[in-house]
Amino acid sequence: MFEECLYFNSNALARTVTRIWKDKYRQFDLSPPHAFLLRVVLTKPGMLPHELAEELNLNRSTITRFLDSLEKNEFLMRKTTEGDGREVQIYPTSKAKKIHKDLDNTGKELTQLMREILGSDELSEIVSNIRKVRKTIEIK
Numbered sequence: 001m002f003e004e005c006l007y008f009n010s011n012a013l014a015r016t017v018t019r020i021w022k023d024k025y026r027q028f029d030l031s032p033p034h035a036f037l038l039r040v041v042l043t044k045p046g047m048l049p050h051e052l053a054e055e056l057n058l059n060r061s062t063i064t065r066f067l068d069s070l071e072k073n074e075f076l077m078r079k080t081t082e083g084d085g086r087e088v089q090i091y092p093t094s095k096a097k098k099i100h101k102d103l104d105n106t107g108k109e110l111t112q113l114m115r116e117i118l119g120s121d122e123l124s125e126i127v128s129n130i131r132k133v134r135k136t137i138e139i140k
Helices: 006-028 032-043 049-058 060-072 095-120 120-139
Strands: 076-080 088-092
Touching: 006 095, 032 049, 032 060, 032 088, 032 120, 049 060, 049 088, 076 120, 088 095, 088 120, 095 120
Parallel strands: none
Antiparallel strands: 076 088
């Protein structure tokens, strides 16, 4: 019935992928989006919230909620910038630094799992097509 419906099929795929990613990131007591944000902060300490929003393609309000949660769980901290006391930079805590390698390895394991299931070329093509579609639709 919905064979050609982008909405239905992309959401069905997202639910399946989310379930797999949730299972893997549960060991860190993190949701996949929180883990991705933390991985970015670990790689690029000192980012501003609007930079994180752009990097992760999320709304600023969503980033703020994620930052609140990760700060509450002592994975990151906010520091005001020297130039503007209203602006904050985001830094990982020692707790986050301790799991950095494991977080990155989990991401690699998930990618490898998808390569095994779909094939390496097919995975690359799917991800590339999804990115193209997303960018095209965002422009409209």
